[in-house]
Amino acid sequence: MLNNLRNEYPLVINQLTAGYGDKTILDGLELSVGKGEIFGLLGSNGSGKTTLIRTICGRVHIKTGYVELDGEKIERGRSHNAVGLVPQEIALYPFLSVRENLALFGQLSGLARTEIASASAAALEATGLADRADDAIETLSGGYKRRANIAAAILHQPSIILFDEPTVGVDIDARHGLHDVIKNLRLSGAAIILTTHDMNQAEALCDRVGFLRSGNLVPVGKPEELIENTFGKKREVVITVRETLSQNQTNRLIKAGFQRGKSGMEWSAFLKLRPNDEGKVANIIYNAGIDVHEIRFRQPGLDSLFMTLAHKDSQR
Amino acid sequence: MILAVAKVMALQTVRDRGAIVLAFILPPLIFSIFATIFSGAGGSEANLDTTIVDLAKTPISERLVARIDEIDGITITEPETRTREFVSQLVKRGAVDNAIVILPPSSDDDSIPPIHILSNSSTQMTGSILNGHLQRLIQTEFPGVRMRRSAPVFEQLVGGLSTEQERSLEDNLSRLDNGDDQLGAGQDDGGNQGQLVTMELVDKEDDIDIVSYFAGAIAFMFLLFSSMQAAISLIEERHSSIIDRVAAGPGGVDVLVLGKFLFLTARGTCQVALIFLFAWIFYSVNIGGNFFSLVIVTIVAAMTASSLALFAASACTTRQQANAISSFVVLVFSAIGGSMIPRFLMPDWLQGVGWATPNAWIIEAYKEALFDGGSVLNSIGPLIPPLIAGIVALIAAIYLSRRRVYIS
Numbered sequence: 062m063l064n065n066l067r068n069e070y071p072l073v074i075n076q077l078t079a080g081y082g083d084k085t086i087l088d089g090l091e092l093s094v095g096k097g098e099i100f101g102l103l104g105s106n107g108s109g110k111t112t113l114i115r116t117i118c119g120r121v122h123i124k125t126g127y128v129e130l131d132g133e134k135i136e137r138g139r140s141h142n143a144v145g146l147v148p149q150e151i152a153l154y155p156f157l158s159v160r161e162n163l164a165l166f167g168q169l170s171g172l173a174r175t176e177i178a179s180a181s182a183a184a185l186e187a188t189g190l191a192d193r194a195d196d197a198i199e200t201l202s203g204g205y206k207r208r209a210n211i212a213a214a215i216l217h218q219p220s221i222i223l224f225d226e227p228t229v230g231v232d233i234d235a236r237h238g239l240h241d242v243i244k245n246l247r248l249s250g251a252a253i254i255l256t257t258h259d260m261n262q263a264e265a266l267c268d269r270v271g272f273l274r275s276g277n278l279v280p281v282g283k284p285e286e287l288i289e290n291t292f293g294k295k296r297e298v299v300i301t302v303r304e305t306l307s308q309n310q311t312n313r314l315i316k317a318g319f320q321r322g323k324s325g326m327e328w329s330a331f332l333k334l335r336p337n338d339e340g341k342v343a344n345i346i347y348n349a350g351i352d353v354h355e356i357r358f359r360q361p362g363l364d365s366l367f368m369t370l371a372h373k374d375s376q377r
Numbered sequence: 378m379i380l381a382v383a384k385v386m387a388l389q390t391v392r393d394r395g396a397i398v399l400a401f402i403l404p405p406l407i408f409s410i411f412a413t414i415f416s417g418a419g420g421s422e423a424n425l426d427t428t429i430v431d432l433a434k435t436p437i438s439e440r441l442v443a444r445i446d447e448i449d450g451i452t453i454t455e456p457e458t459r460t461r462e463f464v465s466q467l468v469k470r471g472a473v474d475n476a477i478v479i480l481p482p483s484s485d486d487d488s489i490p491p492i493h494i495l496s497n498s499s500t501q502m503t504g505s506i507l508n509g510h511l512q513r514l515i516q517t518e519f520p521g522v523r524m525r526r527s528a529p530v531f532e533q534l535v536g537g538l539s540t541e542q543e544r545s546l547e548d549n550l551s552r553l554d555n556g557d558d559q560l561g562a563g564q565d566d567g568g569n570q571g572q573l574v575t576m577e578l579v580d581k582e583d584d585i586d587i588v589s590y591f592a593g594a595i596a597f598m599f600l601l602f603s604s605m606q607a608a609i610s611l612i613e614e615r616h617s618s619i620i621d622r623v624a625a626g627p628g629g630v631d632v633l634v635l636g637k638f639l640f641l642t643a644r645g646t647c648q649v650a651l652i653f654l655f656a657w658i659f660y661s662v663n664i665g666g667n668f669f670s671l672v673i674v675t676i677v678a679a680m681t682a683s684s685l686a687l688f689a690a691s692a693c694t695t696r697q698q699a700n701a702i703s704s705f706v707v708l709v710f711s712a713i714g715g716s717m718i719p720r721f722l723m724p725d726w727l728q729g730v731g732w733a734t735p736n737a738w739i740i741e742a743y744k745e746a747l748f749d750g751g752s753v754l755n756s757i758g759p760l761i762p763p764l765i766a767g768i769v770a771l772i773a774a775i776y777l778s779r780r781r782v783y784i785s
Contacts (some may be wrong), residue, residue, distance in 0.1 A: 118625050120783050146625045148618030154385055156392045168381040171627040213622065 068132075070095050071143065071220040071252040072117065076126035078276075079116045085124070086112040088276030094221070094252040099243065101267030101284075102256040103363070105371055108273040110256045114223050117254075118144055131220050142171055145219030145251075149226040151206045152213070155199035159190055159209045162198060163216055170217035177216075184212040187249075188242050204235025211242060215249075222246060224255045228262060240266055260364035270363065272370055284363050291369065292361040295331040298342055299359070302326050303352040313349040317342075320372055329368070331361060378628040382636020383643070386607065390644065399606065404599035404648055405655040411595055411717075412588040412660055424725050425503050428454045428464050429477045433491070437522060438479045444518060445477065448510050452725070465495055469579045471744045474500040474721050475507050492574045501587075503721060504576050511574045522573065589663075590719060592656040593743025596649040597678050597736050598707065598716035603648065604641050604686035605703035611637065611690040612699055615781065624782045634691070634775050638683050645679030663747065670746035670756040677760045678739045681767035685735070688770035691777035710734040735763040 072094040080086040086109040094100045104110050115121045117128055119135045127134045130143040146152075153162045163184060167177040185191045188208040193201060198209060207227060214222060224243065228236045243266055247253060257263050263270050264284045271278035280287055298319075305325070306314070319330040332342070339358055346353055390396045429445065431438050446453050454473050456464050464476035476495040492511060496504030515522060614620045614633065624630050653671070656662035664671055689706070693699035711717050713727060714736025720728050731737040741759035748755070 115621075118621070120621075120624065142625075142627060144625050146618075146622055148621050150616070150618040152618040152622045154389070154619070156389055157385065161388070165381050165385055166622065166626075169378055169623050169626040169628055169632065 068096075071131050072254070073129040074117075074126070075129075077116065077123065077128060078125040079112065079121050079123050081112075081121070086276060087116065089126070090277050092271065092278055092281070094254060096220075096250045096252055097247045098269065099247055099253040099255055099267045101263035101270035102254055102273060102278075103258075103260070103263060103270055103367060104273035105367075105374075109276060110273055111225070113273065114146075114225055114254070114256065117221070117223060118146060142217060143220045145214035145217065145222045147211050147214045147222065147224045147227055149229055151198065151210050153198045153206070153209055156197060158195045158197050159185070159201075159212065160194045162209065162213055166213040167216045172217055180216045180218075181212075184216050187215060187245060188212040189238065202235070203231045204238060207231055207235070207239055208242060211239075211246075215246065215251075218249070218251075220251055222251045222253045224253065224257075226257055227255065228257075228259065236262070260362060260367055264363045272367070274370065274374060287366055288361055288363065291366055292331055294333055295361065296334050297329055297331055297357075297359050297361045297365050298334075299327060299329045299355075299357045300346060300351075300353055301355040302328070303354050306351060310349050310351050313345070314351075317345050322368070329365070331365070331369075334358070378626075378632045379636045379639055382633055383640035386610070386637060386640035387644075389610070390607075396607075400603050400644060400648055401651055404595060404603075405652050407599070408591060408595040408652050408655065409659065411591045412656070424721070424723070424728070425451045425507050426454060426474045426721065427451055427477060427507060428456045428467060428473045428475075429479070430456060430459050430461060430464050431479045432459075432461070433479045433481045435482060437519065441479065441514070441519060441522075444514055445511070448514070451507070451510065461493075465579045468495045468497050468500070470748050471497065471500075474503045477507070477511070494574060494576045495579050496576060497579055500721065501576075501578065508574055508576055515573055587719075588656060588660040589747045590740070590744065592652055592660075592662055593674075593747070594716040594719075594736070594740050596652045596675075596743075597682065597739045598711040599648060599652075600645045600679055600682035601685065601707045601710065601736075604645060604682040605689060605699070605707060607641055607644070608637060608683075608686035608690035609696055609699045609703075611687065611778070612693060612696050620778075620782060630778045630782050631775055634687055634771075634778050638680075638687060638771060638774075641683035641686065642676070642679045645682055646675055649675045649678065667746050667748065667753075667756070670753045671743075673753065674739070674742040674746045674756050674760060677742070677764055677767070681735050681739070681763040681770075684767040684770035684774065687774040688777070691774040691781070710736050713737075715740050735766055738763045 070093040072092070074090055074092040077087050077090040078085060090113070092100070102110050102113065112121060116123065117130070117135075123135075129135070133143075154165070157165070160181060163181040164177050167180055168174070172180055181194075182191075185194050188211050190205065190208050190212055193205055198206060201209065211224075211227065227243065228239050231239065240262070243253065243255070255263070255267060267284060269282060270284055270287065271281035280290075282290070299322075300319070303326075314328055317330065318332060319328040321327075322329055332338075334342070342358075343356060346356065390400060427445075429442050431442050445451060456467065456476075461478050464473075464478065467473045468476050474496070478493040478495065480491045480493065482491070494504050494507050494511070611620075611633070614623075620630055620633060623633050626632075653662065653664050653675075657664045686703070689703050690699055693702060713723075713731045714720075714734030715723075715731060716736045720731050720737060720740075723731065738759045742756050742763075745755040745759065
């Protein structure tokens with residue numbers, strides 16, 4: 062039974078407490094990621110996402126609990142070839158071609174020389190880089206560099222792939238292409254962890270997501286379930302104002318259930334609206350004399366959940 | 378895996394024209410500038426490490442030796458064997474800067490000056506300084522010696538001296554030798570017949586030793602510079618997360634550090650080989666006399682520079698920090714270690730401080746390796762301190778790199 066569980070979950074984290082020196086960053090964290098599953102690791106800056114990734118890579122001292130990769134507990138400082146890491150930066154040598162980089166990282170991943178050519182070909186195919194294999198990394202566009210970054214991580218066919226902000230700084234077209242690459246990688250059976258600040262990306266790609274708060278993952282679940290559990294039938298009203306609000310205007314918005322967004326010019330509220338209630342909301346705003354640039358009514362998403370949780374955490 | 382990392386470094390160098398210029402063209406160029414300047418240079422203030430052989434053993438010669446010992450800026454080293462041949466070898470090997478040989482008074486040929494200063498080509502300038510000291514000493518404190526040497530010429534010109542005149546002359550010359558300032562002190566003899574001191578090069582057949590000196594000195598300075606620049610890639614790899622990716626593999630970060638060490642050592646060996654090739658072709662430096670020693674010294678020099686550079690890169694957090702620190706350290710090491718100016722031109726205390734730098738030891742090892750007739754063992758002795766420093770630096774570099782990746 063236990064073996065079956067290990068086979069199904071390449072990554073198992075149990076009661077993990079880890080950190081740097083006396084500082085505890087991860088506190089009793091639990092997580093299992095199954096084969097072919099994409100898990101979105103979400104959280105604000107400094108919440109411990111990078112620490113968790115580093116801990117899975119065996120780089121951070123585990124105080125209590127354990128991390129199992131393919132059924133084997135990891136030890137700090139020991140390599141675990143089960144992991145393929147796709148860092149946020151382009152962790153490749155810019156003056157080398159894609160193929161040369163793959164050959165190097167193939168060797169460093171422990172692949173035999175005879176295996177490198179076929180592994181490189183497979184990685185190039187999986188990332189759609191076969192036509193650009195002999196181009197130097199520095200000559201590639203942002204999107205292709207990201208693809209090469211992924212190719213170098215999957216050469217040795219890891220059972221766990223860690224993506225750290227894989228689409229930062231790329232345009233929408235390239236982002237969609239990268240989404241396709243990541244989705245296809247799940248077909249290999251690898252467990253995928255994706256850290257991102259792009260909630261739309263998490264919603265589009267992830268089977269499950271977890272919000273890292275105070276050293277633990279709370280809540281964890283399927284994106285649509287988390288949204289449903291939090292907001293129910295409420296809709297989100299987002300208004301963008303042109304000018305800074307007076308105290309009176311601010312008070313009136315707060316009284317109507319709005320909370321200030323990050324920019325200070327954006328306010329949002331989660332309201333149960335019946336048909337034709339949109340006009341009533343608009344009236345409240347206009348009656349307050351607020352110069353509005355835009356009013357949007359939408360279904361809440363992961364970004365709404367993220368903001369709500371961040372708001373709760375800030376009030377703690 | 379280590380070879381794979383070394384190969385990447387090699388490709389980086391080959392594909393970066395700036396790096397090629399820095400690594401392979403600049404060192405011979407700078408070396409030739411120094412070689413050209415110093416092969417014909419003179420000097421003034423210097424501490425002269427000198428040995429003396431008094432073959433005359435007369436009261437005057439013994440007093441002369443004692444007075445030379447009192448001159449500021451001259452350090453007398455006692456030779457193990459008091460022969461001209463032995464001290465000549467000391468000078469040739471660079472064990473001392475110069476030697477003074479005082480010939481016996483019974484020398485048949487009066488045209489041979491009684492005091493010989495032996496120098497090698499690299500210490501020729503200090504020989505000149507020593508010559509100046511001796512001339513002044515003889516002129517002010519031993520005028521009788523000089524005049525006694527001119528007496529036979531004078532006697533020949535006047536058609537011979539009577540017994541009384543000879544006695545009077547000898548009395549007065551003795552008074553002069555005993556320091557009677559009223560008699561003839563300060564006068565110049567103005568001709569070769571009265572010349573007491575002569576200079577002699579002990580390595581006349583290949584008078585390019587200063588060039589050999591600078592070949593080793595410049596080579597090591599550039600090894601430090603170029604190794605530091607290349608080792609900074611370790612910081613870039615940290616920032617670009619390459620080190621994270623490598624750390625996740627079976628070799629860990631050790632592979633990255635050791636691969637760089639291997640490449641830097643190989644590249645450094647090639648750089649030095651190029652400098653000596655240049656010195657051999659254009660300055661006739663004898664590199665074949667003790668070739669095996671030269672190879673060993675070069676490999677150890679390259680290993681030491683690589684290790685120190687990797688240690689600096691591992692210790693620094695940013696590229697700017699590494700650039701500033703490495704430039705400062707290399708310049709200071711090179712300046713006081715003798716890579717820019719020969720150490721024998723430095724004051725005693727600075728020469729002492731210089732032994733704290735790898736440059737001084739490596740230059741010493743090259744001096745032994747380039748001395749035709751020296752043994753490999755002679756070169757190995759000065760290599761021990763830099764070799765130990767290199768091993769310690771490499772271990773420290775691996776330890777620091779691990780600490781940056783595996784966080785406590």
